[in-house]
Each structure stands twice: as structure tokens, then as C-alpha cells.
Amino acid sequence: MTTENAYDLLLKGGTLLDPASERHEEADVGVTAGAIAAVGVGLSEEGAGRVIDVSGCYVTPGLIDFHVHSYWGVNPFGFDADPLCLSTGVTTAVDAGSAGPVNFLGFKKLVAEVAKTRMLAFVSLAQHGVWTTPGELEDLRFADPDGSAATVNENPDVAVGIKVRLSRRIVGENGREALRLAIVAGEASKSPVMVHVGNTIISMEEILNTLRPGDIVTHCYTPQAPSVVDENGKVLDAALRAKERGVIFDVAHAGGHFDFDLVRSAMQQGLLPDIISSDIHGLLLSRPNPVKDMPTTMSKFLPLGLSLDEIIAASTTNPAKAIGWQDRLGSIESGRAADLAVLEVIEGAVTFQDSVGKELASDQRIAARWTVRAGLVYEGAG
Ligand SMILES: [Zn+2]
CATH class of the missing domain: 2.30.40.10 (Urease, subunit C, domain 1)
Incomplete structure (x- = not known):
């Protein structure tokens, strides 16, 4: 009946x-x-x-994991997102640059259109997407700001911004130019630029001062210097100023970017995360790892001092707003x-691990x- x-x-x-x-x-x-x-x-x-x-x-609201690598079978970081996402409350996963302008339509057809999880993506500045070895922009001829911007403009149903990684092993000496080109692509596509920091040649101040309101620092608590704290553990003025200007701080835990002591200290000095994300990828999941899943990543912020409401906001409405999807995502x-x-x-009682071998009860x-x-x-x- x-x-x-x-x-x-x-x-x-x-x-x-x-x-x-x-x-x-x-x-x-x-x-x-x-x-x-x-x-x-x-x-x-x-x-x-x-x-x-x-x-x-x-x-x-369904959780939004704002930083994953889900181009399984194509990109070396890829993992099959559905089994993990749908068993952990994640209804939207945002891929962080697994595809660039030359292979984005593959991501759309083979991943976004097939997955049960809603799949969105930042488009890599590198034409083939983020890579392992060699790093995707060690040779700057792979940078394609026009193509990346066009990809965002032509695929508003999936593409939400531009991704660039600035670590030395990824861009060699090209950090400054890669950042500049990413901003060019962000301007041309009127979309946010997600910048991967940690072990960069250019300083954190330079990166933060270059970002526009709405751009995203991902791995914001990385212990891989230069980080958001100076050698005495003091949060950089540039970081607090960037936050005031509207630059967005995204956790992106991963296997190397989360240090309990650094996170706690930065938070006590006022640098709270806007977005909590996992940076789960296939290479990480192939071994025992401290990230595990989105609920585990979120849980770590309970003993670090956020309220449950703040943690849920940083995993739902805040990431939705960061990509301008708050009219569709992140609210009931x-x-x-x-x-x-x-x-x-x-x-x-439970014990959490970070990326540098520390534990937190x-x-x-x-x-x-x-x-x-x-x-x-x-x-x-x-
Ligand atoms: Zn990543």
C-alpha cells in the first residue's frame, strides 16, 4: 500500500x-x-x-572531501573512490588535479559520469595532470594555463578550479613561474586556484601574498618547510593576513602534511582550518597510513580543539562555498x-596518528x- x-x-x-x-x-x-x-x-x-x-x-549534509585523487587506472595517484567514500559519509569528492586539459574529458566520462559519489575536480595547470616521477612541471613546457582555463570554462558541471603543486621535486626551479601561470589560469577561468605547498623553493610569504581571496592553500599545516610557522613556531603574519583577506586554508592531511604539534600551535595562534580534507590517493591506500578516511581526519580535530559543529562546517558548507556550489551542496x-x-x-579511548610519527589520544x-x-x-x- x-x-x-x-x-x-x-x-x-x-x-x-x-x-x-x-x-x-x-x-x-x-x-x-x-x-x-x-x-x-x-x-x-x-x-x-x-x-x-x-x-x-x-x-x-553529505561530507565533501575537498582533496582526493580519484582518476583510477589513468593517473598514478588514482584510487577507486566509491567504496571508500560511500562507506564513510562522503557524498562529494573533489579531485585535486589528477587531470589536466589533455585528459580531462576522460576524467569526466570514465570517473565523474560513472561514479555514484559526486565527483568534482580541480584541473591541473600541467597538461597531463599531477604526476609522480618526474614531477609534472619540472619541465615548464607542460604548463598550459590557456588549456586549463578553457577546460574549467567548458566543464562547469565538473571542473571547479585550477590546481598547481609547487614542491621542489614537482616543479624543480619553476615554483615562482608555475604559481604565476596558475593565477593567470585562475583569472581566465574566474575560478579559485588550489596551491599545494610544502618543500617549496619560494617562501611561504611569497606564496600567501600572491594568492587572491578565494584561492586555496592545500596542505596548510604541512611540516615540510617552509610552512605557515617560522623557525620559532610563530605563525607567519602573512598567513594571518592571507586568512583575513579570504585566502582559504585546506587541511589535505595526506601521508606527509599533518603534524599534531604544528596544527595545535597554529590553531592556538588563530590559524584555524577553513576546510578539513583527507588527500586520500591510491599510493597512500596501498600501505598502512595515518589518514584512513574522512571521518578519521575529522575526528583528529576534536582533541585539537574544534567543536563538532565547526568540524562539520569545515567538511560540508565551507568546501561548498569555496567552489561556489553552496546553492547545491553542503546544506540540508x-x-x-x-x-x-x-x-x-x-x-x-582511541589513538590517532599524524604524518610524522606522533600520536594523539x-x-x-x-x-x-x-x-x-x-x-x-x-x-x-x-
Ligand atoms: Zn593531493
């Missing part, structure tokens, strides 16, 4: 946590035809296709695609119980 106005899916009895609307309160969420149909207390179960009791859990609102995460804060962690992507339900890894 079906009832008119019955929901296909009803998440019942949970705590709605939607930073975009500043709601943190008991509420059910009803889903119909892949979209959010209603949000409120005591929604009717009558005729519902499926009711999930989410009491004790938080219902949040009737009429929007039903992209949701059902998360639980699990009490109990916590008495809580965030776990994914269910992921809802376009109305379909996936079991969480817990």
Missing part, C-alpha cells in the same frame, strides 16, 4: 546538524525521488519505503539532492553509520 506524500526514505529520531542554516536540533529528514522532501520533528512514517532509526546519531534543505551523512560520535571519534547519496542508502564502515 502506498500513501500519497509518503517518503521513499525517512531518517527518524536523529539530531540534525546543518551548519549552513545554523540548525543543531532534533529533526527527522524525509527523502523522496532522490531529493530532500521535508525536515522537521515527527515526520509521518506512514507508507514510507524505508525508515531508519538514527536516534543517537547526527544527520549532517527541502528540494536539494538528498546527499546526507549519518554520523555517530563514539565515546571511548582522544576519548571520542566520529564514525559514519550511513551515507545517503541522491536518496540511495549505503552502510557506513562505523
Whole structure:
């Protein structure tokens, strides 16, 4: 028997946590035809296709992992994103430059159009995308600002900005010119530039002072000098000024860019993360690693001093805003695609690892119980 106005899916009895609307309160969420149909207390179960009791859990916007490498089988960093994302609350994954202008349509057709996870991408300044060895811009003839900008302009459904990596082993002596060309591409595509820092030849001050409001420093807490702190551990004035100007600080943990002591110190001095992301990639997942997944990365900020609401904002509405997709992503609102995460804060002793061999004890962690992507339900890894 079906009832008119019955929901296909009803998440019942949970705590709605939607930073975009500043709601943190008991509420059910009803889903119909892949979209959010209603949000409120005591929604009717009558005729519902499926009711999930989410009491004790938080219902949040689907998580946005703002830095992954998901061009599996083509780019050397690629991994198959769906199994990990959909078991960990991640409904949108943003690829950080796996494709450049020459192979972007492959990413769109083979990854974005096929994956169940929503896939967006920064387009590499390098025509073939980020690479392992040799680094993608050791030879600047591979830089293609016009092509990268055109790719963003022609693919607004998937491409969200320009990616450039500035580490010495990636660009050799070309850091300054690579950054300049990336900004040229960002200007030509009216889109943000995501800049990978850590072990750069040019100084962090120069990088930060070059970035425009809305550009993104990814690996913002890297311990690979030059970092956002000086040799005495003091946060650079340039970093605090950049944040004031609207430059966005993105965690992108990865295997080498997260040091608990540096993060804690930088946060105490006012340099909070705007976006929490994992930088999960295939080479990382092929070995034991400290990142694991998005909920683990988010959990580390509980003992580091962020509130749960701040952590969810940095994993939902903030990344949505950074790419100008806040009208579609990162909030729970009737009429929007039903992209949701059902998360639980699990009490109990747990130890986290960073990228430099340090450990951090916590008495809580965030776990994914269910992921809802376009109305379909996936079991969480817990
Ligand atoms: Zn990366």
C-alpha cells in the first residue's frame, strides 16, 4: 500500500546538524525521488519505503572531501573512490588535479559520469595532470594555463578550479613561474586556484601574498618547510593576513602534511582550518597510513580543539562555498539532492596518528553509520 506524500526514505529520531542554516536540533529528514522532501520533528512514517532509526546519531549534509585523487587506472595517484567514500559519509569528492586539459574529458566520462559519489575536480595547470616521477612541471613546457582555463570554462558541471603543486621535486626551479601561470589560469577561468605547498623553493610569504581571496592553500599545516610557522613556531603574519583577506586554508592531511604539534600551535595562534580534507590517493591506500578516511581526519580535530559543529562546517558548507556550489551542496534543505551523512560520535579511548610519527589520544571519534547519496542508502564502515 502506498500513501500519497509518503517518503521513499525517512531518517527518524536523529539530531540534525546543518551548519549552513545554523540548525543543531532534533529533526527527522524525509527523502523522496532522490531529493530532500521535508525536515522537521515527527515526520509521518506512514507508507514510507524505508525508515531508519538514527536516534543517537547526527544527520549532517553529505561530507565533501575537498582533496582526493580519484582518476583510477589513468593517473598514478588514482584510487577507486566509491567504496571508500560511500562507506564513510562522503557524498562529494573533489579531485585535486589528477587531470589536466589533455585528459580531462576522460576524467569526466570514465570517473565523474560513472561514479555514484559526486565527483568534482580541480584541473591541473600541467597538461597531463599531477604526476609522480618526474614531477609534472619540472619541465615548464607542460604548463598550459590557456588549456586549463578553457577546460574549467567548458566543464562547469565538473571542473571547479585550477590546481598547481609547487614542491621542489614537482616543479624543480619553476615554483615562482608555475604559481604565476596558475593565477593567470585562475583569472581566465574566474575560478579559485588550489596551491599545494610544502618543500617549496619560494617562501611561504611569497606564496600567501600572491594568492587572491578565494584561492586555496592545500596542505596548510604541512611540516615540510617552509610552512605557515617560522623557525620559532610563530605563525607567519602573512598567513594571518592571507586568512583575513579570504585566502582559504585546506587541511589535505595526506601521508606527509599533518603534524599534531604544528596544527595545535597554529590553531592556538588563530590559524584555524577553513576546510578539513583527507588527500586520500591510491599510493597512500596501498600501505598502512595515518589518514584512513574522512571521518578519521575529522575526528583528529576534536582533541585539537574544534567543536563538532565547526568540524562539520569545515567538511560540508565551507568546501561548498569555496567552489561556489553552496546553492547545491553542503546544506540540508527541502528540494536539494538528498546527499546526507549519518554520523555517530563514539565515546571511548582511541589513538590517532599524524604524518610524522606522533600520536594523539582522544576519548571520542566520529564514525559514519550511513551515507545517503541522491536518496540511495549505503552502510557506513562505523
Ligand atoms: Zn593531493
